[in-house]
Amino acid sequence: MSSTGPISIHLLGLGRVGRAVARALLRDQRGLVALATVEDRSGVFRIDTEAPDATDRAISIKEGGAPLSQTGLDPWPEDRELGSADLLVDLTASDRTHTRICKALRQGCGVVLANKIPISGDAEYFRLIQDAAQAGNASLRASATVGAGLPVMDALVQGARADVCPDRITASMSGTLTYLLEGLRAGKALDDHLAEAVSKGIAEPDPTVDIAGRDVLRKATILARLSGLSDRVLERESFAASGATRAAGEAIQREQSIAERTGQAYLYLAELTAEGIRVGFRRVKADSDHARVSGEQNVFVIEPGPGVAPVSISGPGAGITPTARAVLRDVFTIAAGDPGHLPLV
The missing domain is CATH 3.40.50.720 (NAD(P)-binding Rossmann-like Domain)
Known part of the structure; x- marks a missing residue:
């Protein structure tokens, strides 16, 4: 219209x-x-x-x-x-x-x-x-x-209309989970930090969809369909099991400590390729774009293909405003x- x-x-x-x-x-x-x-x-x-x-x-x-x-x-x-x-x-x-x-x-x-x-x-x-x-x-x-509202969707749709499909997209696209991971690195208990995220409007009043990984999978599916990549689900790992957030938080903190000792960061990412979608925890280099994310930020790294530099888009990705x-x-x-x-x- x-x-x-x-x-x-x-x-x-x-x-x-x-x-x-x-x-x-x-x-x-x-x-x-x-x-x-x-x-x-x-x-x-x-x-x-x-x-x-x-x-x-x-x-x-x-x-x-x-x-x-x-x-x-x-x-x-x-x-x-x-x-x-x-x-x-x-x-x-x-x-x-x-x-x-x-x-x-x-x-x-x-x-x-x-x-x-x-x-x-x-x-x-x-x-x-x-x-x-x-x-x-x-x-x-x-x-x-x-x-x-970051311009990632506009960029992918413009590419799809020009018949240009990226080789790979890796994304940290849950401001809620990024916020929780940051709190865990600071030594906070997951259930306490999750309650704080809900009170601030960073997480939904019922955060089950977030911590089960379903919200990230939904976002990855949307990106796959708009970009021309496969929406087949190859892997979906939960961030934390429902009802076991304290134990899950302690397990994540152990993995974070191991990753930091080896110059890495332990993050929850989505990876999209022509084969399909994978969602779960990954270790990445500590100086990567994804590792520099903080607060409620999202990071999307779009790899167009051989010989073309990846495009990184980042900014606020959660919250009511x-x-x-x-x-x-x-x-x-x-x-x-x-x-x-x-x-x-």
Whole structure:
């Protein structure tokens, strides 16, 4: 889509990232958003950009755990169909939004994802989304799903459209796990540091997906599909077993000590090649790009092929604010008529 005037946006979900996005829309001083609606299980409601204080109070009530129907937001009088919305923004962590996304794209409605599941799950679902975007001449962008808005996805998609596929991608792409590894190196207990990560918004309230390695695998699958590499899973090693974080943390600390004595770093990485995806712990040189990562940063090293120097992309890859900013950039990128990440053709 390309819009010369204000746009209408429909938000699916109002969790932590969703609330940050909604509040940013309230502060929009450029008049880019004419209408914003938000949906949860209790219904569809209007975000009143002309009454920011009242709407912000409603969002704060939602923050306390109330459904949207109890926040004071005005119910949207129409049915739950998308209607004439210009953009659908999936801010959920649901595995049930695929049909909504395909329908929106086929109707010519742009889609922005913070939700990884629709494009990292079943390969057939990914193909259907790609086909819907092509059929509706609509764009889908998903910068927030990998790297919280770092330009890695744009770079890979541009290469894929030029029929250029990298030989290999190695990535430290969980800001949560990088944060945990840094704490372990400082001698902190994993369960205590994990609770701290949750309280700071670095990890999800339920961090199971992170520590099981599933979140990294989802991100790796997205990158593989957008870059032309294989999405076949060859290895997925958990960061820590559920319910055994203290013992897992102590085991990681032992491995970190061994690696440091040999001039190496012990990290949790994803490796993507034409053969498939491997996710798990690796030892790398202490002076490598991956070893220099800290805090919630991500690092992506893209190896284009023989005779071409690797490209390294790094920066903040976790947290509510970077993720919300990535969503908003995608919203206004699509509104400006720039290409999406899908369709690839």
